[in-house]
Every structure is written in C-alpha cells, then in structure tokens.
Amino acid sequence: MRSFRCGAVAAASCVLCLLSVGTGVAATSLPLSQRVLTFAGMRPGRSPKVIRSAATFTQGDAALAAELRRLGFVAGLAEQLTTPGNSNRFGLSQVVQLSSAANPAAALKYYYTSNGPWTHFTVTGIPGAVGFEQSAGGQGGRNIGFALGRYFYLVGDGWQNGAKNAIPHSALEAAALLLYNRVR
Secondary structure, three states: OOOOOOOOOOOOOOOOOOOOOOOOOOHHHOOHHHOOOOOOOOEEOOOOOOEOOHHHHOOOOHHHHHHHHHOOEEEEEEEEEEEOOEEEEEEEEEEEEEOOOOOHHHHHHHHHHOOOOOEEEOOOOOOOOEEEEEEEOOEEEEEEEEEEOOEEEEEEEEEOOOHHHOOOHHHHHHHHHHHHHHHO
C-alpha cells in the first residue's frame, strides 16, 4: 500500500478495528491479521490477505517495492476501509513485517519523506511515531506511522469533497494509540 497522495486517488490509511486490546495473546505472537484495526465508523471492504511479495503489496509502486525489498520485506497486510453512507471518507490500516528490527524505522522515514510535500504533526503517547498529512483542492490524507520490533505500522484516513470529510487528528491519534497498545 502507499501512503496518501493528493489527487484523484487519495489512498487512505486508517485503522483500528475496535477489537479488545487485552486478547490474552502475547503481542510478539500476534498474527498480521490482528495487527490492523478499523475506526471512526469505517468498515473493511473485504478481509485483508497477507501478501508476501513487495511488488504485489505496493500495487505497482516500483520505488516503494524496491525500498521494502532492500529493508527485508517479509510480509504485509493492508485493510482498506470505507465509511458507510460517505464515499468521500476512507482509510487504511497497514502493517509491514521486515526481516530485522533495525529496518522498520527506515521504512517509516521512507513513507513520510516520499510522495510529499508533507506537513508533519505531533503524535503523543507513541514513541517515535510520526504524523504526516497533505491536502489540496478539497482532498487529502492524514497518516500516523510508527515502528515497533520488526514491524512498521501505518494508520490514516483520506478524504475527497472537502475537509468536512476528514477524520480529526484526535480520532486518528486515538486509533493509532489503541493499535500501539495492542501490539507492544
């Protein structure tokens, strides 16, 4: 999956499946399917599938696929989200597993420095998390990314037809914090 770009295809990153944080399973043993969530009244389009090819995971973004392969891409899962009754608000919850705990921070940096320019915002409660967004012409995207262990996480939302369709920073940050608490 890609992070947001302003334009006709404002890909989205939103997350948090309102699942209980206390699952009784150690965070280190969570499968990828439990490392993504839904939030803000959004619903998953279809069950996400674990993808083990960087090229397939990035849906044709050759530069991103090459970077993920360089960083030791193992697998990824992206849950596309839509808002019932509002086709102008959407999101994505994404997790990427890399071969080394040294590489997720580099993946995060690639996301928030490519396809910009991005405006950065502060994220509290998640060590090393980065908030980044862009908007123009009534559409945009807002993301929060963080690295933990061998995983890189991205949650966010995208909107079209005006900022009234955007998820507030506080709601996105609450979703990211819920996910962080689940996976740490």
